[in-house]
Amino acid sequence: MVSTIIQFEGVMNIRDLGGMKTKDGRVIKPGMLFRGSRLIDATEKDKEQIAKSVDLIVDFRSEQEIIEQPDPDLEGVTNIHIPILDTMARGVSREKKTDEAATRGPSFATVEDAIASMSRVYARFVESDFSRSQYAAFMRHVINGGYEKIMWHCTAGKDRTGFAAFLFQKMFDIDDESIMADYVLTNQYIKEDVDRIKDGIRKREGSLTDEQERALTSLFGAEEAYLKTSMAKIEELYGDFHNYLVEGLRVTDEEQEMLKERYLTKA
Numbered sequence: 104m105v106s107t108i109i110q111f112e113g114v115m116n117i118r119d120l121g122g123m124k125t126k127d128g129r130v131i132k133p134g135m136l137f138r139g140s141r142l143i144d145a146t147e148k149d150k151e152q153i154a155k156s157v158d159l160i161v162d163f164r165s166e167q168e169i170i171e172q173p174d175p176d177l178e179g180v181t182n183i184h185i186p187i188l189d190t191m192a193r194g195v196s197r198e199k200k201t202d203e204a205a206t207r208g209p210s211f212a213t214v215e216d217a218i219a220s221m222s223r224v225y226a227r228f229v230e231s232d233f234s235r236s237q238y239a240a241f242m243r244h245v246i247n248g249g250y251e252k253i254m255w256h257c258t259a260g261k262d263r264t265g266f267a268a269f270l271f272q273k274m275f276d277i278d279d280e281s282i283m284a285d286y287v288l289t290n291q292y293i294k295e296d297v298d299r300i301k302d303g304i305r306k307r308e309g310s311l312t313d314e315q316e317r318a319l320t321s322l323f324g325a326e327e328a329y330l331k332t333s334m335a336k337i338e339e340l341y342g343d344f345h346n347y348l349v350e351g352l353r354v355t356d357e358e359q360e361m362l363k364e365r366y367l368t369k370a
Contacts, residue, residue, distance in 0.1 A: 104123050104124050105281065105284050105288050106119060106121075106123060106138065106268070107121065107122060109152075109156075111148075111152065112148055113146045113149050114139070114142055114145050115144075115292055115293065115295070115296065116138075116260040116261075116289060116293055117137060118137065118139070118292075119137055120136040120137070121135060121136070123275075123277055123281060123285070124277065124281070124370060125277055125367060126276045126277070129275075129370060130368060130370045131271075131366055132368050135365075137255075138265070139255070139260050140257070141256065141259075143173060143174065145175055150177055153177060153180070153254070156252060157180055157253060158252045159183065159250035159252070159254070160174065160180055160182045160254045160255070161182075161185055161241055161256070162183065162256060162257075163185060163187045163256065163257040163264060164186065164258055164263075168257075168258060169184065181250065185237050185240050185244075186237065187238065187257070187263040187266075188224075188234060213314055214314065214318050214321050217318040218326055221328075222332040228266050228333050229336040238270065238352055239351070239354075242270070242353075246362065251365065259323070260289065265286050265330070266330070266333060271362075271366075274348060274359055274363075275363060286327070287326075290324045290325050296323075297319065297323045297324060301319055
């Protein structure tokens, strides 16, 4: 069981984690935890739908991303900015300058280079003091903020957002196979966005080689290798995911149980 796509007129890749099954037979409650992408493309109908569905929106993007593509103001919804990365990252943060840079240089040379570049970012999610503190701040808002229906998003809803979804899924004891299936499901819903990037490069460069096509797909897509890098880094630095939650993100055992009571229900 994977997350459920929510259909909107303008925005892409908004998914409800509800229905995903835990190992002990429970499921995540529908309509409570949403992962998403940029909201600037929301139509008026989309805005109404989102405002009715969530209490809190957490924006993981950089200051520049927000300046270039600000979230709409939604009546009754609190919007909090928690940037996950302290520097621009090719293929992840999507500032105009970074998107342009991502299609030049070593990260665009081969599939192997693209995967290596992205894997380094996923290692940063875990080992960077800044990124770790930002995900910890996100969890504080979830635990103590008084909000139940939460959406978190970045630009494509792929990396920063995908790792946050992983945090909930792993904490709720969903099996790794389902977590990974949900992670790569992103590729299905951002394909048009990736195709748009490729079309822009073709217009600029005249053409793309097969290797460049594959490299761009890897750079702007979700590869199992990326999330596996984060998981391996957690094991390397903390021993296991539980220790990472407690020591890295400062989420106590009691708080974990409270979140399970809030967001899980019998199947």
